[in-house]
Amino acid sequence: MEEPTLLHSLSRNAARADSFLLLSDQDASFSEINNRISNNLALLASTVSMRAASFSRRERPIPAHEVTAALREITARIVAVGHLHSLLATRPHGANAGFGAHMRELCRLFVSALAAPGQVELIETGTNDCTVGADDFLPLSLIVTEVVTNALKHAHPAGAPGKLMIGCRRKPGGSIFIEVADDGVGLPERFDFSADAGTGLRTIDVLAQQIGAKTSFESRAIGLRFTLRLPATDGDDQAGAA
Numbered sequence: 001m002e003e004p005t006l007l008h009s010l011s012r013n014a015a016r017a018d019s020f021l022l023l024s025d026q027d028a029s030f031s032e033i034n035n036r037i038s039n040n041l042a043l044l045a046s047t048v049s050m051r052a053a054s055f056s057r058r059e060r061p062i063p064a065h066e067v068t069a070a071l072r073e074i075t076a077r078i079v080a081v082g083h084l085h086s087l088l089a090t091r092p093h094g095a096n097a098g099f100g101a102h103m104r105e106l107c108r109l110f111v112s113a114l115a116a117p118g119q120v121e122l123i124e125t126g127t128n129d130c131t132v133g134a135d136d137f138l139p140l141s142l143i144v145t146e147v148v149t150n151a152l153k154h155a156h157p158a159g160a161p162g163k164l165m166i167g168c169r170r171k172p173g174g175s176i177f178i179e180v181a182d183d184g185v186g187l188p189e190r191f192d193f194s195a196d197a198g199t200g201l202r203t204i205d206v207l208a209q210q211i212g213a214k215t216s217f218e219s220r221a222i223g224l225r226f227t228l229r230l231p232a233t234d235g236d237d238q239a240g241a242a
């Protein structure tokens with residue numbers, strides 16, 4: 001029951017964030033920042049309460065490693081909101097901000113929050129001046145959060161050291177290409193997205209649809225590769241790069 005609520009609140013919050021981003025007046029920037037942060041905190045709260053609800057439905061005691069994993073995921077999300085907050089504070093309008101640097105920092109923070117020291121090597125597979133519009137910035141951050149959290153949680157279930165490859169490129173013409181790949185076990189055999197996707201994959205789907213991005217998950221002999229393509233929209237040519 002909780003999941004539709006989360007997805008609904010995601011769409012509503014993102015729509016609200018979008019409408020705030022239409023404000024370009026200097027005076028609006030403070031309320032804009034606060035509203036975006038508060039949207040993020042609302043998302044965080046709904047994720048935590050969803051977890052609490054799923055734990056409370058369990059009849060048996062919950063193993064310590066599951067509780068640890070859940071708390072680590074929550075930590076990662078708090079870290080993500082904190083980073084977004086500091087980014088917005090230094091770039092109030094957030095318009096046409098470079099997503100590559102933000103993504104790199106976000107991934108670095110996730111690795112230090114979710115993995116043991118030295119367990120995950122972060123590798124950049126080519127990042128250029130990956131400028132994205134203000135209204136795509138938050139949904140893209142949330143998508144990357146889910147994909148990277150999954151890689152750190154599921155790629156190496158036995159705790160073997162692994163690699164996380166990340167890239168963000170802005171193509172000539174303005175479209176955006178993002179990839180996140182791990183070198184782990186890949187999706188379980190006969191994985192069926194409609195039946196087996198959890199909140200993370202469904203959140204990615206909803207957010208990608210919202211911004212008109214195409215996503216794919218390619219489960220390979222070694223690891224899972226996620227790609228996202230966001231077509232250029234009117235005005236992207238002025239946004240730089242190419």
Ligand SMILES: Nc1ncnc2c1ncn2[C@@H]1O[C@H](COP(=O)(O)OP(=O)(O)O)[C@@H](O)[C@H]1O
Nearest residue numbers: 150151154155186187197198199200201202224
């Ligand atoms: N990088 C990955 N490597 C291996 N399996 C993955 C990866 N990402 C996702 N999965 C699989 O997809 C399932 C659904 O992911 P998700 O919707 O995020 O839910 P959750 O992470 O809460 O299980 C996971 O339980 C896992 O089996």
Ligand SMILES: [Mg+2]
Nearest residue numbers: 149150200201
């Ligand atoms: Mg997940």
